[in-house]
Amino acid sequence: xxxxxxxxxxxxxxxxxxxxxxxxxxxxxxxxxxxxxxxxxxxxxxxxxxxxxxxxxxxxxxxxxxxxxxxxxxxxxxxxxxxxxxxxxxxxxxxxxxxxxxxxxxxxxxxxxxxxxxxxxxxxxxxxxxxxxxxxxxxxxxxxxxxxxxxxxxxxxxxxxxxxxxxxxxxxxxxxxxxxxxxxxxx
Amino acid sequence: xxxxxxxxxxxxxxxxxxxxxxxxxxxxxxxxxxxxxxxxxxxxxxxxxxxxxxxxxxxxxxxxxxxxxxxxxxxxxxxxxxxxxxxxxxxxxxxxxxxxxxxxxxxxxxxxxxxxxxxxxxxxxxxxxxxxxxxxxxxxxxxxxxxxxxxxxxxxxxxxxxxxxxxxxxxxxxxxxxxxxxxxxxxxxxxxxxxxxxxxxxxxxxxxxxxxxxxxxxxxxxxxxxxxxxxxxxxxxxxxxxxxxxxxxxxxxxxxxxxxxxxxxxxxxxxxxxxxxxxxxxxxxxxxxxxxxxxxxxxxxxxxxxxxxxxxxxxxxxxxxxxxxxxxxxxxxxxxxxxxxxxxxxxxxxxxxxxxxxxxxxxxxxxxxxxxxx
Numbered sequence: 001x002x003x004x005x006x007x008x009x010x011x012x013x014x015x016x017x018x019x020x021x022x023x024x025x026x027x028x029x030x031x032x033x034x035x036x037x038x039x040x041x042x043x044x045x046x047x048x049x050x051x052x053x054x055x056x057x058x059x060x061x062x063x064x065x066x067x068x069x070x071x072x073x074x075x076x077x078x079x080x081x082x083x084x085x086x087x088x089x090x091x092x093x094x095x096x097x098x099x100x101x102x103x104x105x106x107x108x109x110x111x112x113x114x115x116x117x118x119x120x121x122x123x124x125x126x127x128x129x130x131x132x133x134x135x136x137x138x139x140x141x142x143x144x145x146x147x148x149x150x151x152x153x154x155x156x157x158x159x160x161x162x163x164x165x166x167x168x169x170x171x172x173x174x175x176x177x178x179x180x181x182x183x184x185x186x187x
Numbered sequence: 188x189x190x191x192x193x194x195x196x197x198x199x200x201x202x203x204x205x206x207x208x209x210x211x212x213x214x215x216x217x218x219x220x221x222x223x224x225x226x227x228x229x230x231x232x233x234x235x236x237x238x239x240x241x242x243x244x245x246x247x248x249x250x251x252x253x254x255x256x257x258x259x260x261x262x263x264x265x266x267x268x269x270x271x272x273x274x275x276x277x278x279x280x281x282x283x284x285x286x287x288x289x290x291x292x293x294x295x296x297x298x299x300x301x302x303x304x305x306x307x308x309x310x311x312x313x314x315x316x317x318x319x320x321x322x323x324x325x326x327x328x329x330x331x332x333x334x335x336x337x338x339x340x341x342x343x344x345x346x347x348x349x350x351x352x353x354x355x356x357x358x359x360x361x362x363x364x365x366x367x368x369x370x371x372x373x374x375x376x377x378x379x380x381x382x383x384x385x386x387x388x389x390x391x392x393x394x395x396x397x398x399x400x401x402x403x404x405x406x407x408x409x410x411x412x413x414x415x416x417x418x419x420x421x422x423x424x425x426x427x428x429x430x431x432x433x434x435x436x437x438x439x440x441x442x443x444x445x446x447x448x449x450x451x452x453x454x455x456x457x458x459x460x461x462x463x464x465x466x467x468x469x470x471x472x473x474x475x476x477x478x479x480x481x482x483x484x485x486x487x488x489x490x491x492x493x494x495x496x497x498x499x500x501x502x503x504x505x506x507x508x509x510x511x512x513x514x515x516x517x518x519x520x521x522x523x524x525x526x527x528x529x530x531x532x533x534x535x536x537x538x539x540x541x542x543x544x545x546x547x548x549x550x551x552x553x554x555x556x557x558x559x560x561x
Contacts, residue, residue: 104523116499125458132230137459139370139452140528180523 038166041159045152051108053095061094070118070173072097072107081105081181090146099146105181106144114172127164128157144180231369233345234319234327241315241331241340246278246304252337258283259304260416263401264386266447269527269535271354273307275399279382279406281416289420292384292429293469294377294456299323303379312337313352314362318378326378328368358532367529374457381447384408384420385470390428394440396537421474429470431479441545442468442481444538448527455480463488464502485513486550506551508543517542 042048052063053073067073073095081100082091090101097108110118119127122137129138131153136143143149155163238244241252248254255261259280267275281287282300289295299320306315312333319327331340332348347364354360372378387408392398401407411417412425431446433439446468452459454467465480473479485502490512500512508514516526518539525531 121461123458123461126461129230129458133366133370135366135370136528139374139459141523141525144523179521182521182523 034162034165035169036166037159038162038164038169041155041163042166047111050096050146051111053097055095061096063096067173067175069111069167069170070114070175071110071177072175074176074178078105078107078178079181081184099144101145102183103144103180104183106147107177107180108147110173110175110177111167112170112173112175113168114174117174117176118172119167120172124161124164128160131155131160231326231328231365231367231373233329233342233365234321234325236321237317237319237327237329237342239342241317241342244304244317244331245280245302246315256280260404260406261402262382262387262405262407263399264381264383264447265388265391265398266386266395266443267397267399268381268447268530269397269538270307270530271358271360271533273309273313273354273360275308276306277381278304286415287411287417289384289417292421292424292471293467294375295379295383295417296376297379301379303382309352309354309360311335312340313360314343315340316368318368318372320378326372328365328372330362330368332362354533360532363530370529371451374452374459375454376456380451384424385429385431385443385446385468387411388428388430390430392431392440392443394436394541396440396444396535396541421471423474424470429473431468432473433479435549437541437545437549438482441542442479444541445481448535448538450481452527464490503546503550506547508546511546514539514542514546 048063048069051069051071052065053067053070053076054061055064072093076093076095076098078093078098081104084091084100090099092099099106099108112118113120115121126137130136130143131149132138134143134149134153135141152160152163241247242250245256246252246259248256255278259278261276261278263277280302281298285298285300287295287297287301297320299322301320303318304315307313314330314332316330317328321327330343330347332343332351333340343362345365347367348362350359351362352360372380387406389407389409391401406414406416408417408420408428409425412420431439431442433442445466450467451457453462453464454460455465456467463484465484468479468481469477486505488502489499490502500515501510502513503511516524518534519525520534522532525534
């Protein structure tokens with residue numbers, strides 16, 4: 001009995017050593033590469049639902065896979081927020097990429113690595129600081145609701161790096177997302 | 188103990204060590220870690236040792252805060268930062284016997300223990316900010332909010348105080364959160380802003396927007412060097428106080444204004460260097476005859492920012508401020524595109540007017556003289 005216990009324990013140790021001490025259940029689902037882990041995290045955090053425009057398909061509104069993670073379409077012009085009466089305080093566009101609320105109107109960003117209109121030129125530091133501080137490029141204007149930057153910003157550095165690496169690996173799409181609109185009171 | 192038991196015990200021990208090591212690799216706390224001026228991903232923090240009361244920080248000699256404590260020196264930069272019109276006072280204290288190393292004339296190195304305070308007032312004192320070099324690698328950031336009767340200032344919460352007062356009727360003034368401090372102060376090795384050879388030069392720019400008259404007891408560059416508080420500054424800057432080199436007095440004031448209001452983030456040595464917008468003025472570069480980066484990276488230069496509507500814009504279009512994105516973002520009423528992006532709720536009309544005048548008149552393409560009739 002003791003002999004078999006020793007064998008079991010030794011095998012357990014060997015298993016731990018061979019998988020880099022990966023007792024953490026997350027590692028069982030993902031591959032070892034950072035991009036693959038990033039794919040898993042982006043899928044699990046459901047970034048695409050807001051950052052990919054919805055179009056009307058045979059089954060109703062669905063994300064347009066040809067514009068994956070490219071943010072609010074530049075062809076959809078929005079110049080003002082809808083008027084909302086209490087208890088309603090927030091509204092989203094049919095594309096699911098424009099959001100109106102007390103902050104004004106925000107548009108989901110192009111997360112593809114396009115140099116001119118997406119994350120192409122963003123460094124990992126800028127991305128990490130943006131998520132950690134909730135400010136554009138880590139220093140600028142606040143990242144507006146409903147972006148849950150505090151949730152993404154709570155990832156550890158390795159996981160944030162994985163998200164960044166994955167975003168840099170998706171097809172680059174040129175799409176110039178408009179600037180946010182301030183609340184009516186600020187105009 | 189039998190050999191069998193020892194082997195079992197050893198197996199258990201090794202397994203426990205293996206599991207323990209694996210579980211040690213858990214996500215780090217999201218609480219702000221120690222700031223590091225050399226790390227682009229640093230987040231500003233307040234040192235645990237920071238007092239709750241401003242009284243205890245060593246700024247004042249008396250409880251009424253009318254006299255600075257021994258060793259605390261007041262100063263007034265020639266190009267003040269626009270903060271919605273707040274009246275300001277500023278002080279520095281170096282630990283006894285220490286000095287600032289100015290071998291790099293643009294980026295001074297401050298000794299451990301340096302403290303700087305900056306007071307903001309709108310009719311009454313609203314906040315006093317404190318920066319301290321706590322260790323070689325760590326700076327502490329804090330701000331103290333004054334009560335209504337001005338008798339006491341208490342450490343603000345880490346998130347700051349939104350709407351601490353009104354800067355003018357209907358416009359709120361926010362006391363920044365500690366993370367906001369890092370937005371401007373943790374961009375490069377030089378954490379201190381506004382206390383530099385250029386800002387304290389005795390050759391003060393008469394056209395600097397919102398210019399403040401130095402107080403009688405203020406230190407400036409010459410006094411600091413005389414007293415041995417600033418050392419190793421290249422001799423040329425001691426003999427000839429630094430001054431922005433520019434072809435006109437307007438451009439001199441513009442370059443100084445941009446340096447003070449924008450250069451903390453927009454410089455070649457900051458994490459935003461990839462934007463290619465360098466508004467920090469280098470007296471060392473000027474001494475070598477290099478044109479200011481501010482003009483080189485703006486005039487007729489197309490912005491690479493990816494968050495603009497329509498086509499990419501030119502930062503400064505000579506003669507046309509209305510199509511120059513640099514001026515547009517200084518003067519806009521849209522709080523989401525306005526620059527600077529924090530610490531400002533009201534456009535600086537004087538600063539924007541100066542930049543507009545520079546672009547429209549100073550930089551206007553000169554028309555060719557009419558040919559003389561034969």
